[in-house]
Structures are given as C-alpha cells and as structure tokens.
Amino acid sequence: MGTESTSRSGISRRSFLTGAALTGVAAAGASLVGCSPSSSTSKSESTSNADVIDSASPSWLGAEPEIAESDITKTEETDFLVIGAGTAGMCAAGTAAELGMNFILAEKNDKVPETREYLGIVNSKAALAQGGEVDSMKLLNELTRYASGKCNQDVIKVWIDESAELFDWIDPKMQAVGKQVVVDMPADHETGGTDYMLPVLQHVWLTPYSEPMRNDVLLSLVQEKSPESVHFGYELVKLVHEDGKVMGAIFNTSEGYVQINAKNTLLATGGYPANPVMMNALQPAAVGCCTASSFNPADNGTGLKAGIWAGGVKDPDAAPMIFDRGAVEVGVDCGYVGEGDDAAFPGTIYQENIGSQPFMKVNRNGVRFANESAPYDTFCFQAGQQPGGVWCQIFDGNASEDIIRFSTIGCSAFANQMMAAGMPVEEFVATSRDAGFLKKADTIEELADMLGFEGEAKTNFLEQVDRYNQQFDAQVDDDYGKEAYRLSAIRTAPFYGLWFGGTLLTTIDGLRINGDCQVLDINGAPIEGLYAAGDVSGSFFSGNYPEYIVGVASGRSSTQGRHVARKLAGDL
Ligand SMILES: Cc1cc2nc3c(=O)[nH]c(=O)nc-3n(C[C@H](O)[C@H](O)[C@H](O)COP(=O)(O)OP(=O)(O)OC[C@H]3O[C@@H](n4cnc5c(N)ncnc54)[C@H](O)[C@@H]3O)c2cc1C
Incomplete structure (x- = not known):
C-alpha cells in the first residue's frame, strides 16, 4: 500500500492505482470513480480528475466523445441552460420563464415526459390546514437513517425547507386549469414491522383526473413567456468544459451538432435505469430482484456521465x-x-x-x-x-x-x-x-x-x-x-x-452536489457553471428509495430545479 495520506473517501490515489492489482481496477472502478485523489496530493504527483478517470475508467463510463469544432453546425448563447424537460427541468424552466431569465430548455424528446403525480411537499398550507404538520428535523434524520448517513443533510434540507414555497408557486397554476389539490393523510395506524415515520407529504392534482398534468402546465407557462427557449430534439452528448469550469453543452440534433454556450448549466437528465450496462455495473442487487421495467426509456445516464467527464464525482454507492x-x-x-x-x-x-x-x-x-x-x-x-x-x-x-x-x-x-x-x-x-x-x-x-x-x-x-x-x-x-x-x-x-x-x-444516486445543487469535484469544491437536480444528482439517497416518505423523489427534484433557477436569478 502507498503511504500518501488518504483522501476524503479514505482511498489514496497511490493505493488505488498501484496497490490494487490492475486487473481488479476496472471492476473496482465502478464504485471509485471520482473518489481517489485527495486535496493533500502533492503538486508533483497531482493529476487532473480526467486523468484519474482515465486510469480507473470503468467500462460503463467510457471516454468523453470528441467532437471537432468543424462538426458543430450551429452555436447558440444563453445565460442558463437547462438540460432535460422532466420533473426537475420543468420546474427550473418554469421558474426561469417567470423570473424573466435568459435561458434555454433542451430536451432530447419532442415533448415533456409523463408527470409523476405524487409530489412530496413538507408543511404546505394545504397540509397544515388539515392538520398534517411534519416535524422537519425528525424527517431530516429519518431520511439520513434510510441513507445510512451516506447523504448530505444540507441537500435534503433544501427540499424540507423550500418545498412549501414550491407548493405556493405551483398550486395556483394548477387551480387556474381547474385542478384541485388533494393532500393524502396516512391512515392513523402503525405501518411495517418497525416504527417507520409516516409524514404527511403527498400532494396530487388529479381532481379531476384529466389533462393537463403538472409538466404540461409548466410547459405552457414556458412557451407563453419565452417560446424561443424551448428546444425539443436536443440530445446532450457532452458538456463544454475547460480548466474545471463548465461553459455549456453540445447536443445531437436534426441539424447536426449544436453547441450552446451558457454561463450556467443545469443537468436535469434523470437517472440511468434505461442503461443496462450501468445497471449491471453499479446496481447488481437491483438487477437481481427485478423482472420488469417501468422507467423512462430516455433516462440512460448520459447526463451523469457528462457530469463525471467534466470533473464531477458520483455517489460511490447506488440507490x-x-x-x-x-x-x-x-x-x-x-x-x-x-x-x-x-x-x-x-x-x-x-x-x-x-x-x-x-x-x-x-x-x-x-x-x-x-x-x-x-x-x-x-x-x-x-x-x-x-x-x-x-x-x-x-x-x-x-x-x-x-x-x-x-x-x-x-x-x-x-x-x-x-x-x-x-x-x-x-x-x-x-x-x-x-x-x-x-x-x-x-x-x-x-x-x-x-x-x-x-x-x-x-x-x-x-x-x-x-x-x-x-x-x-x-x-x-x-x-x-x-x-x-x-x-x-x-x-x-x-x-x-x-x-x-x-x-x-429509476435510479436516485448521482453527481454529488451541495445545497445549491452545484456539482462537486473530487475535492468537494463546486464546479463553476455546473448544477444538477433530480435523479442525475446524488447526495440524498443511498441503497433504497424511502417509499414511506411519499413523493420525496418528485418533491426533491422539483424543489431543486426551482431552487437553482431562483438562486441564479437572485431570487433567493
Ligand atoms: C412510472 C413512474 C412513476 C413515478 N411516480 C412518482 C411519484 O408519483 N412520486 C415521486 O416522488 N416519484 C415518482 N417517480 C420517480 C420520479 O419520476 C423521479 O424521481 C423524478 O421524475 C426525477 O426527475 P428528473 O427531472 O430528475 O427526471 P425525469 O423526470 O425522468 O426527466 C429527465 C428528462 O431528461 C431528458 N433526458 C434524458 N437524457 C437526455 C439527454 N441526453 N439529452 C436531453 N435530455 C435528456 C428525458 O427525456 C426527460 O425528459 C416515478 C417514476 C416512474 C418511472
């Protein structure tokens, strides 16, 4: 074993690269990507994150695609680039539109995905009005227990603290299209063979059960306020990055490769359930207990890989x-x-x-x-x-x-x-x-x-x-x-x-972020210009999905998307 001081993750670069049999590195690499060198690595030995990934690159990650400048058919400019028009991306784009930001919403499909209707919101006005107060600190610690501590409490707190404001923002929009919210109160009895916490979180706008759903309502808002911002048929290929800074992204489109230069970029591309190579490598326990697929086939992990290629670090354990x-x-x-x-x-x-x-x-x-x-x-x-x-x-x-x-x-x-x-x-x-x-x-x-x-x-x-x-x-x-x-x-x-x-x-392990959803590099420092929200982001869950915390997946994704847009607009 090498003698260098260990990194934040407890794995030193030398022991990782030389102590392990090189044949074992590829297998181990899946869980070690972005976790090796420490900030204490001496200058002469220092290596860029890309080098580390190259050295330990697990086969699921592959090399970042190379796209020649001459292959870029069009270049666009924006302040805020939102990639992915799902749960997180639509809340980011809707907020950006309302706050008058200069932004682009880039989505690989030609429409928004199906809305996930069980939205987990903490202490909304509607829930409080019917006696559904949640003990926030108990909830924070319950989620931390579910994650076995492998989470960032500051990331979780953003959902706990800001989802009620999300409700205030979204509910009038749903009411305006004739939808009433129903807050589900869990039955007054114990659940499970142990003492699970059953907070009142679940908000649904399915009354009446008809179109439009939440994503449709948000898309209408964006199209009305900023129609030129919506770019369907834009499939993220890679981020544009240099010297630890992200400056936009390159997309595969019907017009060829389009580069969008952006001051800030939000990855909201969902998880990687539709990528069996990543699932096999990262989530063997999940693969071993599933017979069926109920995921969005668009969510194939490209955003997560792009974030790592740009210097981001993934949660080491899967969820x-x-x-x-x-x-x-x-x-x-x-x-x-x-x-x-x-x-x-x-x-x-x-x-x-x-x-x-x-x-x-x-x-x-x-x-x-x-x-x-x-x-x-x-x-x-x-x-x-x-x-x-x-x-x-x-x-x-x-x-x-x-x-x-x-x-x-x-x-x-x-x-x-x-x-x-x-x-x-x-x-x-x-x-x-x-x-x-x-x-x-x-x-x-x-x-x-x-x-x-x-x-x-x-x-x-x-x-x-x-x-x-x-x-x-x-x-x-x-x-x-x-x-x-x-x-x-x-x-x-x-x-x-x-x-x-x-x-x-879906999958709910992803790029490590801080409370503002800035993607963190190997040293825990934010990567300038890069944010992640929803399932492409991590730092929240580990090992499982806490289903009794009903709607927390959509709730945190939506809240994070809105948080990033508000933060960038100076509204927070
Ligand atoms: C059937 C089903 C039901 C669910 N129900 C609930 C529920 O009721 N409550 C709950 O809390 N959670 C629910 N979930 C989980 C929840 O959907 C997710 O946690 C949440 O949607 C994550 O939001 P997201 O924005 O990260 O991803 P998504 O909502 O999946 O959006 C990702 C978007 O990124 C786009 N995209 C992907 N790759 C690219 C690319 N390369 N370039 C451009 N765009 C790209 C996709 O097309 C998609 O539009 C459900 C999941 C499923 C599959």
Missing part, C-alpha cells in the same frame, strides 16, 4: 427506485435477459399495483421468508436472495375486504380506494388476468399446481398456507412480526396466486 409490482408468468426469473446494451428485464407488465399489498408471499420453495409489510423495495431486496429472485403472492375470495383493512399508503392505496369503490379484485388485476399470469382455483391444492409448486415445494406451500391461517386466527405473526391487521385468512374460494419480481422505476 434504485424499485416497486414490488413486476408480475410475471410461472418460472420467470429476475435479472436481465440478453447482453450489454440490449439486455432487458423479461416482464411484460409494467406495474401490477396489487403486488404492494401485504398478502402472504412465498418463494419458489413454497415458504415465506420475510415480513410482507414494508416499503416496496424492502421486500424485493429480500426476495432477491431467494431462488430466481421472485415471490408468489396468494389471496382469496375475501381479498377486497383484506385490502381495505390493510390500508396501505402512497400509490399502493389506489387498491384500497378501488376496493372501497366496489371494484372486483379480478378487475383490479385485469392486466395479469388477461395475460394469463393470474392463477385462479377452487382449491389450494389446485392453485399450488397452477403456480408450479411440485414435490417438496408443494408440500411446503400447503403447510405454509395452514400455518398462515393459524397465525391469522391467533392474530400473531410469530415468524416475521407483521402487524395483526395485515394478516389475512386463505380459506375462501376462489384462491388466487401471482408471481412477482420488482419493477425498476
């Missing part, structure tokens, strides 16, 4: 957003099918909502293995350690009553609402039913056969159902500690079973 809803046919395993860029999850169902209900769930051996009452991804990660990574959910003819009693929160509560409105459970799972994935039988034995349990697994499964029924009768889960009200009997025909894996929605 995926996974929901427990990837319904599949009997025998399908989690993980990608295919190789490299062509790898894809096998599932054809994007999200089967009932997967989030805490019914009895068993593995391929026919046995339970974990408490089913937990945040969506917790059960997926546990299933990822079981054969094939999948699990089977069992329910019976009383499923509607059970779902109403389970009273789950977040978007899984859609099931409670539909059951309360009288929708038959088979209609609720019509996608899986019509695909033939939902198995329905008059007896448990018959169901076991249809679900593929054979031999010992079938014996286990039948015993497991008996045991679960006894636990329901006793109102005690003495195997995994699920709350009594989330136990259910499996005695009333028809009996149903459906196999699941996780479904990948």
Whole structure:
C-alpha cells in the first residue's frame, strides 16, 4: 500500500492505482470513480480528475466523445441552460420563464415526459390546514437513517425547507386549469414491522383526473413567456468544459451538432435505469430482484456521465427506485435477459399495483421468508436472495375486504380506494388476468399446481398456507412480526396466486452536489457553471428509495430545479 495520506473517501490515489492489482481496477472502478485523489496530493504527483478517470475508467463510463469544432453546425448563447424537460427541468424552466431569465430548455424528446403525480411537499398550507404538520428535523434524520448517513443533510434540507414555497408557486397554476389539490393523510395506524415515520407529504392534482398534468402546465407557462427557449430534439452528448469550469453543452440534433454556450448549466437528465450496462455495473442487487421495467426509456445516464467527464464525482454507492409490482408468468426469473446494451428485464407488465399489498408471499420453495409489510423495495431486496429472485403472492375470495383493512399508503392505496369503490379484485388485476399470469382455483391444492409448486415445494406451500391461517386466527405473526391487521385468512374460494419480481422505476444516486445543487469535484469544491437536480444528482439517497416518505423523489427534484433557477436569478 502507498503511504500518501488518504483522501476524503479514505482511498489514496497511490493505493488505488498501484496497490490494487490492475486487473481488479476496472471492476473496482465502478464504485471509485471520482473518489481517489485527495486535496493533500502533492503538486508533483497531482493529476487532473480526467486523468484519474482515465486510469480507473470503468467500462460503463467510457471516454468523453470528441467532437471537432468543424462538426458543430450551429452555436447558440444563453445565460442558463437547462438540460432535460422532466420533473426537475420543468420546474427550473418554469421558474426561469417567470423570473424573466435568459435561458434555454433542451430536451432530447419532442415533448415533456409523463408527470409523476405524487409530489412530496413538507408543511404546505394545504397540509397544515388539515392538520398534517411534519416535524422537519425528525424527517431530516429519518431520511439520513434510510441513507445510512451516506447523504448530505444540507441537500435534503433544501427540499424540507423550500418545498412549501414550491407548493405556493405551483398550486395556483394548477387551480387556474381547474385542478384541485388533494393532500393524502396516512391512515392513523402503525405501518411495517418497525416504527417507520409516516409524514404527511403527498400532494396530487388529479381532481379531476384529466389533462393537463403538472409538466404540461409548466410547459405552457414556458412557451407563453419565452417560446424561443424551448428546444425539443436536443440530445446532450457532452458538456463544454475547460480548466474545471463548465461553459455549456453540445447536443445531437436534426441539424447536426449544436453547441450552446451558457454561463450556467443545469443537468436535469434523470437517472440511468434505461442503461443496462450501468445497471449491471453499479446496481447488481437491483438487477437481481427485478423482472420488469417501468422507467423512462430516455433516462440512460448520459447526463451523469457528462457530469463525471467534466470533473464531477458520483455517489460511490447506488440507490434504485424499485416497486414490488413486476408480475410475471410461472418460472420467470429476475435479472436481465440478453447482453450489454440490449439486455432487458423479461416482464411484460409494467406495474401490477396489487403486488404492494401485504398478502402472504412465498418463494419458489413454497415458504415465506420475510415480513410482507414494508416499503416496496424492502421486500424485493429480500426476495432477491431467494431462488430466481421472485415471490408468489396468494389471496382469496375475501381479498377486497383484506385490502381495505390493510390500508396501505402512497400509490399502493389506489387498491384500497378501488376496493372501497366496489371494484372486483379480478378487475383490479385485469392486466395479469388477461395475460394469463393470474392463477385462479377452487382449491389450494389446485392453485399450488397452477403456480408450479411440485414435490417438496408443494408440500411446503400447503403447510405454509395452514400455518398462515393459524397465525391469522391467533392474530400473531410469530415468524416475521407483521402487524395483526395485515394478516389475512386463505380459506375462501376462489384462491388466487401471482408471481412477482420488482419493477425498476429509476435510479436516485448521482453527481454529488451541495445545497445549491452545484456539482462537486473530487475535492468537494463546486464546479463553476455546473448544477444538477433530480435523479442525475446524488447526495440524498443511498441503497433504497424511502417509499414511506411519499413523493420525496418528485418533491426533491422539483424543489431543486426551482431552487437553482431562483438562486441564479437572485431570487433567493
Ligand atoms: C412510472 C413512474 C412513476 C413515478 N411516480 C412518482 C411519484 O408519483 N412520486 C415521486 O416522488 N416519484 C415518482 N417517480 C420517480 C420520479 O419520476 C423521479 O424521481 C423524478 O421524475 C426525477 O426527475 P428528473 O427531472 O430528475 O427526471 P425525469 O423526470 O425522468 O426527466 C429527465 C428528462 O431528461 C431528458 N433526458 C434524458 N437524457 C437526455 C439527454 N441526453 N439529452 C436531453 N435530455 C435528456 C428525458 O427525456 C426527460 O425528459 C416515478 C417514476 C416512474 C418511472
């Protein structure tokens, strides 16, 4: 091992570059990118961030594309370049438009993406009016616990402190198009086998359930105030940077390469869920517990790579957003099918909502293995350690009553609402039913056969159902500690079973930022001219998505986008 002082991340450049077997560097590099040299590295040994990445470049990162000046067909100038017209980018652009900034919004598609409707806002007027006050400091520390401390509390605080102002900004715009906000109050009961915090955060403008949605409203605002600012069909290729300073970006467009010179650039390009090479390298646990894709196919990590090429540092540990809803046919395993860029999850169902209900769930051996009452991804990660990574959910003819009693929160509560409105459970799972994935039988034995349990697994499964029924009768889960009200009997025909894996929605680890969303370099210093908001940014989550902090992903992305625009406009 080398003797140099260790860097902020505890990894010295010498030990990293020479102490490790060079063959191991490529593999290790995935998690070490941008984490090696310390500010204490002596001048003679110092190396640029680009050199370090070159030395340790993980294969998923690749080299920054080289584009000759002669290949640039057009150059434009702006004060503020927003790249990506999603949750974060639209709040940045909407704010910039309203504040009269000189800006360009560059988006690779020809429209804004689908709006993510569950917006997490802390202590909005609407929430306070209905008694939904949140203890901000408790929330801050809860999020820090979810991230195992691998976050920046100043970054989290921007969402906690400024999302109520975001609500004040956005709600009148939604009201103006006839939309009323609904603030969801979590049911007044414990959730999960431990004491999770269930803050009142969830704001939705789905009343009435019709166009326009939030992103459409913001796009109209931008188009009305500054129509020339919106550039659809602009795909980021790389940032323009020199000597640690970012000065714009180069885009692939229908007119060839266009360079936009900007005083400040905001990356709002989302995560990297659509990049299987990055997923395999950075998120093996997520890949190992997913059967299905529910992500924006545009979000392929180009923005994150561009940020690293320009000197930014990525969170060393990954964080995926996974929901427990990837319904599949009997025998399908989690993980990608295919190789490299062509790898894809096998599932054809994007999200089967009932997967989030805490019914009895068993593995391929026919046995339970974990408490089913937990945040969506917790059960997926546990299933990822079981054969094939999948699990089977069992329910019976009383499923509607059970779902109403389970009273789950977040978007899984859609099931409670539909059951309360009288929708038959088979209609609720019509996608899986019509695909033939939902198995329905008059007896448990018959169901076991249809679900593929054979031999010992079938014996286990039948015993497991008996045991679960006894636990329901006793109102005690003495195997995994699920709350009594989330136990259910499996005695009333028809009996149903459906196999699941996780479904990948997005990734939420990214470029390290400070509270103002400035991208940080290897020494923790802000890179001049470069900001990141939303899923391309990091410093907020680690390892998991805290689903019980409902809407925090959209909430932080929106708040960050608005924060950057306000900051640059001198409005903060
Ligand atoms: C189906 C689904 C439902 C969800 N529901 C919720 C919810 O209800 N509440 C919640 O809190 N979170 C939800 N999430 C998560 C949430 O969507 C994200 O955390 C959030 O949208 C991130 O915002 P963003 O702006 O970073 O990314 P996005 O909203 O994904 O926007 C990224 C934009 O960048 C563009 N882009 C990508 N690459 C390039 C490029 N190279 N050049 C130019 N443009 C590019 C994309 O086309 C896209 O428009 C959901 C996610 C999914 C997939």
